[in-house]
Amino acid sequence: MKFIYRFFLFMLILVCLGCNVKRKLESNFRQDLLISEIWQKGNTLEFISYFPDGNVESRGEVGRDRKKRGAWRYYYEDGRVKAEGQYQDNYRMGIWHYHHNNRSYTVDWTVFLERPFKMNIPRDWKLVKDSVENMPLLLVSANGTNLNVYKHRNVSENLDSFALRMLSETHDAGLVRINSKEAFDIRGQKGVRVAYDIYANSVAFVAIQYYFSFSKDIYVLSMFSRKETYPDVELMMNEMAYSFFLF
Numbered sequence: 001m002k003f004i005y006r007f008f009l010f011m012l013i014l015v016c017l018g019c020n021v022k023r024k025l026e027s028n029f030r031q032d033l034l035i036s037e038i039w040q041k042g043n044t045l046e047f048i049s050y051f052p053d054g055n056v057e058s059r060g061e062v063g064r065d066r067k068k069r070g071a072w073r074y075y076y077e078d079g080r081v082k083a084e085g086q087y088q089d090n091y092r093m094g095i096w097h098y099h100h101n102n103r104s105y106t107v108d109w110t111v112f113l114e115r116p117f118k119m120n121i122p123r124d125w126k127l128v129k130d131s132v133e134n135m136p137l138l139l140v141s142a143n144g145t146n147l148n149v150y151k152h153r154n155v156s157e158n159l160d161s162f163a164l165r166m167l168s169e170t171h172d173a174g175l176v177r178i179n180s181k182e183a184f185d186i187r188g189q190k191g192v193r194v195a196y197d198i199y200a201n202s203v204a205f206v207a208i209q210y211y212f213s214f215s216k217d218i219y220v221l222s223m224f225s226r227k228e229t230y231p232d233v234e235l236m237m238n239e240m241a242y243s244f245f246l247f
Contacts, residue, residue, distance in 0.1 A: 045061065067087075067090040069089065082099060100234075108122060121147075147240060149222075152218045159191055159213055189245070191213065195208045204226070205227060214246045221241055
């Protein structure tokens with residue numbers, strides 16, 4: 001009887017030790033540089049991404065489907081914390097803490113869902129639904145930064161020519177200086193990103209637009225901020241854009 005008891009106690013200890021063992025499940029490289037790993041400890045999977053110099057860029061929990069969940073933390077290359085908070089089903093949820101441009105602040109994130117798109121937005125932003133067909137969603141923050149999602153139906157142009165035409169029309173409303181135009185890949189969705197300055201009524205704004213093609217339609221995610229306040233909202237605007245998903 002004592003032998004059986006000791007045997008089961010020994011097996012229980014082995015199981016508990018196994019739960020605390022951390023093992024590597026996956027390593028991903030780009031041009032021989034390690035960019036990310038996935039580690040398993042018990043039933044928990046931890047994703048870690050790296051900067052080119054090997055320092056940790058981000059780390060947090062993922063599910064078996066590799067979607068982000070639970071606690072996450074992002075870093076600058078020098079090791080300082082950039083942002084930290086909770087994910088739920090691959091989207092930021094609740095209070096996130098940020099340290100950006102020598103200031104610290106919080107954003108209370110929620111998820112906006114209206115087919116065919118889903119994205120993160122700050123919970124305290126005012127939501128206005130417009131009856132105009134080409135502007136189904138308008139989000140406006142208290143500090144004047146705003147976000148628009150436009151849907152343009154049955155567009156025959158490619159994204160590049162469409163973006164240039166839209167910029168030309170914007171130029172008629174105010175002086176535009178294009179700062180950058182580049183391809184992007186957000187959650188497997190490829191498109192065109194344009195950043196420009198626009199001057200209207202002697203006021204300078206920073207504008208960033210993301211052009212997505214979906215079926216025969218083109219979606220344009222546009223974000224505007226006064227130039228003097230842009231450094232304070234730059235990170236938040238990028239995070240909204242990179243949460244945008246068409247389905």
